[in-house]
Amino acid sequence: MASAVGLLKRCYLAQYPPKATKASDPIRLGILGAAAIAPVAVIKPAVSHSEVVVYAVAARDMSRAQAFAKTHGIEKAYGGPNAYQELLDDPQVDAVYNPLPNGLHYEWTMKALAARKHVLLEKPAADTAAEVREMFEFAKRQGVVLLEAFHYRFHPAVVRAKAILDSGELGAVKSLDVKMRIPQGFMPDNDIRFIHSLGGGAMMDMGCYTMNTLRYFTSSDPTSVLDAKPDIFKGKNDSEHTDLIDTGMEATLAFPNDAIGTLTCHLRAPPKFRVIPIWPEMRLNMVCENGELDFFNHIMPVIYHSIKVSTKTGKEGKGRKTRVEKVYRPLQDGQKGEDWWTTYRYQLEAFVDKIKGREPDVWLTEEDSISNLEWIEKVYEKSGLGLRPASSFKLPSQ
Numbered sequence: 001m002a003s004a005v006g007l008l009k010r011c012y013l014a015q016y017p018p019k020a021t022k023a024s025d026p027i028r029l030g031i032l033g034a035a036a037i038a039p040v041a042v043i044k045p046a047v048s049h050s051e052v053v054v055y056a057v058a059a060r061d062m063s064r065a066q067a068f069a070k071t072h073g074i075e076k077a078y079g080g081p082n083a084y085q086e087l088l089d090d091p092q093v094d095a096v097y098n099p100l101p102n103g104l105h106y107e108w109t110m111k112a113l114a115a116r117k118h119v120l121l122e123k124p125a126a127d128t129a130a131e132v133r134e135m136f137e138f139a140k141r142q143g144v145v146l147l148e149a150f151h152y153r154f155h156p157a158v159v160r161a162k163a164i165l166d167s168g169e170l171g172a173v174k175s176l177d178v179k180m181r182i183p184q185g186f187m188p189d190n191d192i193r194f195i196h197s198l199g200g201g202a203m204m205d206m207g208c209y210t211m212n213t214l215r216y217f218t219s220s221d222p223t224s225v226l227d228a229k230p231d232i233f234k235g236k237n238d239s240e241h242t243d244l245i246d247t248g249m250e251a252t253l254a255f256p257n258d259a260i261g262t263l264t265c266h267l268r269a270p271p272k273f274r275v276i277p278i279w280p281e282m283r284l285n286m287v288c289e290n291g292e293l294d295f296f297n298h299i300m301p302v303i304y305h306s307i308k309v310s311t312k313t314g315k316e317g318k319g320r321k322t323r324v325e326k327v328y329r330p331l332q333d334g335q336k337g338e339d340w341w342t343t344y345r346y347q348l349e350a351f352v353d354k355i356k357g358r359e360p361d362v363w364l365t366e367e368d369s370i371s372n373l374e375w376i377e378k379v380y381e382k383s384g385l386g387l388r389p390a391s392s393f394k395l396p397s398q
């Protein structure tokens with residue numbers, strides 16, 4: 001009962017967060033595109049943060065920009081064909097959130113960095129690993145913060161699961177399996193996730209999480225891709241390489257110390273036995289020398305999650321001792337958080353801390369972002385679908 005009340009309370013406060021009194025000179029955030037993800041990713045999280053305000057939004061269509069600004073109480077709306085650049089040229093804007101389609105990440109992040117704005121960049125960071133490397137190098141030269149928005153990593157439940165592994169309690173990891181699937185019927189054929197020229201594909205979309213999860217929990221990069229099986233997009237679009245689009249991917253990867261990682265991502269998962277609809281699935285399972293860790297819902301843990309830890313006991317390790325952990329706020333003293341903070345709220349805290357020159361509780365390094373895309377590329381190569389097209393954009397020399 002208490003846990004049901006807790007769940008309702010968390011969901012309510014995540015949706016309607018208490019308003020923080022704003023600092024006199026908060027970081028002013030601008031959003032590139034009136035994206036559907038923006039409210040959950042930055043607008044709501046900013047409400048309860050005293051040091052950041054969502055100040056501007058830009059959209060190619062002025063009435064759309066204005067409507068979005070009005071709905072979300074955003075001061076400034078830029079619209080029209082030059083809207084994105086106008087937002088970047090606004091000296092009031094300190095930082096930018098870039099949730100544009102994958103294929104535009106590189107161009108608009110480079111332009112934002114050129115304007116010396118800090119950037120919170122949606123994942124996957126770009127269409128190629130070379131572009132990710134270039135963006136981070138440029139951010140360093142410009143002296144600004146660039147963060148790929150792997151929000152789940154900032155949540156204390158994920159931090160805790162990793163700490164359990166790192167503690168050695170379960171021994172070395174032998175195998176990991178991560179699944180992220182949504183049932184078919186939610187994404188139309190013209191969804192941008194299926195557009196090759198915009199960096200589409202399930203391995204880019206949900207797949208980038210699954211790759212990141214495997215790499216994070218093994219604290220290493222894979223050593224090779226053993227197998228990669230795509231489900232090919234069945235829709236038609238004469239102006240696109242639809243045959244190079246994966247609606248799903250299953251890959252097996254080798255990791256150091258003979259560990260094996262498997263990932264499954266699917267944007268249109270078929271029904272079980274062809275008829276039984278599946279639920280959306282987000283799950284991580286790790287089998288270790290001395291036990292097992294099963295993490296249900298590591299991507300959206302604020303709603304509900306469970307970390308089931310079973311350790312071998314007794315003679316020849318045949319017995320099992322099981323406990324379940326749920327972690328909604330940081331366990332370490334001095335770390336910030338509330339049990340209703342979403343993954344995005346934790347992420348925003350870290351992003352602001354970094355901009356302010358403070359040490360964030362959790363951070364994601366540039367090497368992490370670069371490697372993640374390198375291994376996504378290797379999965380695509382193995383699958384036969386090849387890399388996503390690089391951007392044709394070149395920044396005029398600085």
Ligand SMILES: *[C@@H]1O[C@H](CO)[C@@H](O)[C@H](O)[C@H]1NC(C)=O
Nearest residue numbers: 189190191195197237239240
């Ligand atoms: C076909 O691809 C283009 C991008 O090249 C896209 O704008 C359009 O919506 C797609 N059409 C359909 C029917 O999916």
